Amino acid sequence: MVNITYTANDQATHIVYTDQDGHQVKTDMITGKTAQTVDVHSDVPTGWKIVDGQVPATVHFTGDQTPDMTITVDHRHHIIDGQGELPTGLAPSAFTKTVTRTINVRQPDGTVKTTKQTATFNRIADVDEVTQQVTFSDWQLTSNGWVAFTTPAIDHYTPSQAMVEAVDDAASLTRDVTVDIAYTANRGTVEIKYVDKDGNEIGYQMITSHVGDTVKVTPQFPTNWVPMDPATVPTAVRIKEENGQIIIVVIRHAVNDPAQTKTVTRTIRVTTPDGQTTTTSQVAKISRYGDLDLVTGQIAWNPWTTARWDAFKPATIVGYTPSQAELPVVTVDGETADQTVAITYAAVAMPTPTQPANDVPAADHAVDQGAADNGDYQPAGQGTATNAAHQAATATTHHLTATTSAPVAVAAKQTPAAQSAAPAATNRQRLPQTGNGHDASTLAGLASLLGLFGLAGKRRKRD
Known part of the structure; x- marks a missing residue:
């Protein structure tokens, strides 16, 4: 006997998940045997949701080919508002923002008044659970806002912006804004x-x-x-x-300040016994100022300033007297005129010597006295001529002294020999200066005087 038995064939079918474009997303195989009903263990792909069809709970295999089942799925999305768990890379700050408008009003005195306007916005996000892509919604104003701002009025000043307009368009409020307002002073005179x-x-x-x-x-x-x-x-x-x-x-x-200056001069001419003239000019400079009326052209003069001529003393020459011993200090003003002063010298008169009353003859006494005193000699009987010769010699001596700019010294007592030698020495010293008539006459006078001295010497020897 042959026993024939039947064994159920293995059966299989598929649950196919496709997107709306027909692209296969996932496939799950369901297996069993003929005539068997099996539970379907298939989950929708992670992040996806069923759009069309559904996943059966069980599948019964009849023995015939069980066709695949196609289920259309789409991305699953969920909305987030910044609370709770957030996708990687997102922070709560991505879902809210505060935009500030700062209005600075600079006052004319330099101080600044600041007004801040804030606008707070929120938004939500759509998260694609398949791609993890986050899509944000538009911002929505939730509090405050940028309201219109009117610039305060200040007398005599004009603001650079009279008003700042309100802004309620969230799309325009993407960043903080600063508005500066200044005042410009109105023009005045x-x-x-x-x-x-x-x-x-x-x-x-x-x-x-x-x-x-x-x-x-x-x-x-x-x-x-x-x-x-x-x-x-x-x-x-x-x-x-x-x-x-x-x-x-x-x-x-208006007045100008015209000025006048002038010099006033005192000219002093000093003529010495030798005939030479020395001139000294004393110059005083004075000035005065006036007020010139530039409208009328008239000048009102102020007084002249003053200056001075210093005192002046002519040089002293022995045996002579100047015609003016000293010129005084003079204050020079506007009324003072130029002056010229001439100073000359006059010889001092020499006294006539007298004979002593003794037995010595007059001539001899004169010789002795002259030898003892100053060498002057006046022979008896020749008083007038001798005195004239003496005066001429004295004048000549003074003249020669003034010419050499050396004072006349008083003759010392000399011996007769020295008295005889002195005239000759003096004569030799004077000879080179006899180049004019004046010196010639002077030498003639000296010769006469020396002759007198010679006579006296001879007479004394005879006696």
Whole structure:
């Protein structure tokens, strides 16, 4: 006997997951045997979701070929708002932001007033669980905002921006913004009126700048006018308002300072006994200043200054007297005129010697006395001639002394031999200077005098 038995054939089928484009995402095989019903253990691919169809719980194999089952799937997405667990690389700050608009208003005094406007936004994100791609939604304003801002008004000033517009478009609020507003002073004027002492307007000057500015002033006086009081002339003005400021400056006729100078001279001519003249000029310089009225052209002169001529003393010459022993100090002013003073010398008169009353003859006594005293000799009976010769010799001696610029010395007592030798020596010294008539006459006088001395000597020997 033959026993024939049947064994169920192995059966298989597939659960195929495809995306919407038909691309296979995953395939699970389901196996069993003919006539067997098996449980299906197939999960949707991670990150995917079923779009069309569904995964059966069981599959029954009939023995025929069990066809594959296709299930259409799509990416699974989930929404996140920044809370809880976040995908790798995301932080809570990616889901919220605060955008600030800073408005700085610079005041005319330099201080700054700052206003801050904030706008807070939130957004959500879509996470593709297959690709892990995060897609953010648009920002949504959740608090505050950039509202309109009106710049405060300040008298006499104009702001660079009168208003800052409101912004509520989230797409425009992508970054912080700073708005700077400054004020520009309105232009104003200051008028400087130049008036005379009676209040009559002679001229004016207009200064224009921005209100609040301090402007340096360069005075513009009318031609040939100057301020009555320089302290009243502003060196700078502050523009306080647009118009209406007036400054009064009293002015007067300008004057120039003309000057005159002159020299006043005292000329001193000193003529010495030798006929030479020395001139000394004493020069005093004086001046005076005036006020020239540049409007009328008239000059008011001030007094002359003063100077002085110093005292002057002529040189002393023995045996002579100057015609003026000293010229005094003189204060020179505008009334003093040039002067010329001539000073000459006059010989001092020599006294006539007297004979002593004794037995010595007059002639001999004269010789002895002369030898003992100064060598002067006056023979008896020749008093007049001898005295004249003596005076001529004295004058000649003084003349020669003045010529050589050496004072005349008083003759020392000499021996008769020395007395005889002295005239000869003196004569030899004088001979080279006999180049003119004056020196010739002088030598003739000396010769006469020496002759007298010779006679006296011979007479004494005879006695």
